[in-house]
Amino acid sequence: MSTTASVAPELLAKYEPVIGLEVHVQLLTQTKAFCGCSNKFGAPPNTLVCPVCLGLPGALPVLNKRAVEFAVLAARALNCEIRERSIFARKNYFYPDLPKGYQISQFDKPIAEHGWIDVDTPNGEKRIGITRLHMEEDAGKSIHDGFPDSATRTYVDLNRCGTPLIEIVSEPDIRTPDEAYEYLTKLKEILLYTGVSDCNMEEGSLRCDANVSVRPRGQEKFGTKAEVKNVNSFRFIRAALEYEIERQVEVIEGGGRVVQETRLWNANEGRTYSMRSKEQAHDYRYFPEPDLPPLIVTADKQAAILQDMPELPEARRKRMISEYEITAQDAQTLTATRAFADQFEAAAKAAKSPKRVANLVQSELTMRLKAANLELEQSPITMKGIAQAADLAEEGKLSSKQLKQLFDTAFERNEDFGIVYEREKPQQISDPAAIEKLIDEVIAGNPKQVEQYRAGKKTVAAFFVGQVMKLSKGQANPSLLNELVAKKLDA
Amino acid sequence: MTQTVTTEDVQRVAELASLELTSEEETRMVRDLNAILGYVQHMNELNTANIEPMAQVGELAGHEALRPDDVATSLRRDAVMAGAPETDGVFFKVPKVIER
Numbered sequence: 001m002s003t004t005a006s007v008a009p010e011l012l013a014k015y016e017p018v019i020g021l022e023v024h025v026q027l028l029t030q031t032k033a034f035c036g037c038s039n040k041f042g043a044p045p046n047t048l049v050c051p052v053c054l055g056l057p058g059a060l061p062v063l064n065k066r067a068v069e070f071a072v073l074a075a076r077a078l079n080c081e082i083r084e085r086s087i088f089a090r091k092n093y094f095y096p097d098l099p100k101g102y103q104i105s106q107f108d109k110p111i112a113e114h115g116w117i118d119v120d121t122p123n124g125e126k127r128i129g130i131t132r133l134h135m136e137e138d139a140g141k142s143i144h145d146g147f148p149d150s151a152t153r154t155y156v157d158l159n160r161c162g163t164p165l166i167e168i169v170s171e172p173d174i175r176t177p178d179e180a181y182e183y184l185t186k187l188k189e190i191l192l193y194t195g196v197s198d199c200n201m202e203e204g205s206l207r208c209d210a211n212v213s214v215r216p217r218g219q220e221k222f223g224t225k226a227e228v229k230n231v232n233s234f235r236f237i238r239a240a241l242e243y244e245i246e247r248q249v250e251v252i253e254g255g256g257r258v259v260q261e262t263r264l265w266n267a268n269e270g271r272t273y274s275m276r277s278k279e280q281a282h283d284y285r286y287f288p289e290p291d292l293p294p295l296i297v298t299a300d301k302q303a304a305i306l307q308d309m310p311e312l313p314e315a316r317r318k319r320m321i322s323e324y325e326i327t328a329q330d331a332q333t334l335t336a337t338r339a340f341a342d343q344f345e346a347a348a349k350a351a352k353s354p355k356r357v358a359n360l361v362q363s364e365l366t367m368r369l370k371a372a373n374l375e376l377e378q379s380p381i382t383m384k385g386i387a388q389a390a391d392l393a394e395e396g397k398l399s400s401k402q403l404k405q406l407f408d409t410a411f412e413r414n415e416d417f418g419i420v421y422e423r424e425k426p427q428q429i430s431d432p433a434a435i436e437k438l439i440d441e442v443i444a445g446n447p448k449q450v451e452q453y454r455a456g457k458k459t460v461a462a463f464f465v466g467q468v469m470k471l472s473k474g475q476a477n478p479s480l481l482n483e484l485v486a487k488k489l490d491a
Numbered sequence: 492m493t494q495t496v497t498t499e500d501v502q503r504v505a506e507l508a509s510l511e512l513t514s515e516e517e518t519r520m521v522r523d524l525n526a527i528l529g530y531v532q533h534m535n536e537l538n539t540a541n542i543e544p545m546a547q548v549g550e551l552a553g554h555e556a557l558r559p560d561d562v563a564t565s566l567r568r569d570a571v572m573a574g575a576p577e578t579d580g581v582f583f584k585v586p587k588v589i590e591r
Contacts, residue, residue, distance in 0.1 A: 031561065036561060036562055036564075037563070037565045038565065046571060046582065047568050050565050051566070054571065062557070063558065064557070064558055066559075066560035087546070096585040142588060149584075152586070153584045154585050154587050154588040155584055156583040156585060288547070289547075290546055290547045293547060
């Protein structure tokens with residue numbers, strides 16, 4: 001079996017996939033959820049642990065206030081209703097990276113419920129429901145490979161144990177792998193804007209499990225679902241879902257039945273594997289956590305927390321489009337991250353033409369970033385540099401050719417635009433007499449074109465502008481040049 | 492006394508709790524659990540329709556049971572590993588885990 005379609009498209013089309021996603025997000029607090037150990041990625045193994053997160057007898061958890069604030073911010077950003085009184089519960093299971101033998105989570109009374117995200121689909125905007133958002137703690141990390149005795153031993157690092165998480169569970173509203181991808185992209189964007197998480201999938205601060213089933217189109221009842229785990233990029237989620245949908249259709253079309261099970265995604269092979277867990281293995285025996293009181297977040301408290309709510313990406317794009325007269329596409333690029341949008345807005349407000357700033361980002365900057373394989377945040381040219389370039393171009397002090405050259409240099413030498421400009425300050429010929437002299441030269445050399453122009457073919461002016469620009473090695477002031485060429489030819 | 496907990500129930504709960512019981516212990520567990528549940532049954536006769544469930548009493552103290560997000564010193568690793576059943580001084584080591 002492989003990822004390539006082994007099922008005929010017309011068979012696939014008979015079925016409708018039903019997908020729900022569970023996303024775990026680590027919160028960017030200084031400390032863990034229930035103890036004061038530092039919540040930091042990458043510390044030497046087992047150096048950020050204490051009696052609470054090691055689950056030593058007698059140690060008691062105390063909830064991190066900041067984690068609650070972050071959960072409330074995220075919940076509201078995802079349009080959830082926030083519960084004033086939520087309850088922590090113990091989820092019981094045995095695994096070596098869970099020293100207490102239970103995970104502190106929330107069960108029947110989570111902090112938030114009934115939210116939604118709007119995503120773009122080929123058929124227009126679609127609302128994906130969010131069933132719930134609850135708080136819980138992360139487990140430690142088990143390392144199964146890479147040690148001389150890995151054949152017989154698993155190594156455990158408990159630094160991550162107790163890291164505050166929110167789990168966001170979607171309704172089974174998603175119908176295609178593309179919608180799942182869009183949902184995750186939007187979710188990540190919103191969470192990044194709220195600042196509650198860095199959503200770094202490589203470091204595991206955002207993780208996603210997918211529940212997927214298929215049913216004959218038109219049937220109301222859901223099919224039997226499989227849960228796909230171990231997928232560590234949005235691209236892989238799409239691939240894993242595509243694979244899993246085909247697998248299930250194949251099973252059903254072959255006269256079989258889909259079994260409810262957990263399957264692991266193997267990115268190297270591009271397929272999912274059954275974990276073959278024991279039947280009935282999962283019974284978490286949730287019960288209220290006796291070591292923690294109910295979490296009370298009153299309406300007043302919520303209001304105070306929500307004062308820190310930033311403008312969210314969707315609203316920001318709408319505002320920027322009208323405020324700076326930019327296109328929806330511009331707005332999409334410029335709001336890729338909150339930091340970048342902030343920089344753009346600061347630059348655009350100071351610049352003479354925000355539209356020109358947006359254009360430079362969209363064309364000159366984006367193109368070069370792509371070529372250099374850089375992210376926006378890694379750009380050698382800052383938004384301040386872009387704004388400076390935009391102003392110089394706006395004032396006619398820089399031809400577009402000169403601007404392109406300066407951008408090239410900035411990228412080659414990894415310097416900001418301002419530095420390159422100050423050093424290389426391209427000579428611009430702004431002396432009318434000097435330009436007129438060049439124009440005369442070109443006119444004298446191209447009598448045929450002059451004739452065409454004077455016969456009424458005004459577009460030939462562009463030819464003269466181009467020739468003079470070439471002669472001036474790109475240094476003629478473009479607006480002055482345009483003006484003088486017309487004047488000379490009309491004379 | 493009504494028999495609400497069966498031997499199968501006890502075996503299932505023991506499995507979930509990773510306990511290995513002898514058949515003698517199983518018999519005792521069936522008896523004890525039925526006695527406990529019988530007592531709970533007795534309490535169920537109370538009308539609690541309008542009473543909020545209370546899992547613990549910390550709430551009654553009335554103060555906010557939250558902690559400021561300030562870093563506290565963690566334990567020294569050598570002290571932690573001194574209590575580990577098996578370690579290389581850096582990691583906890585456990586028998587190979589296959590199923591997750």
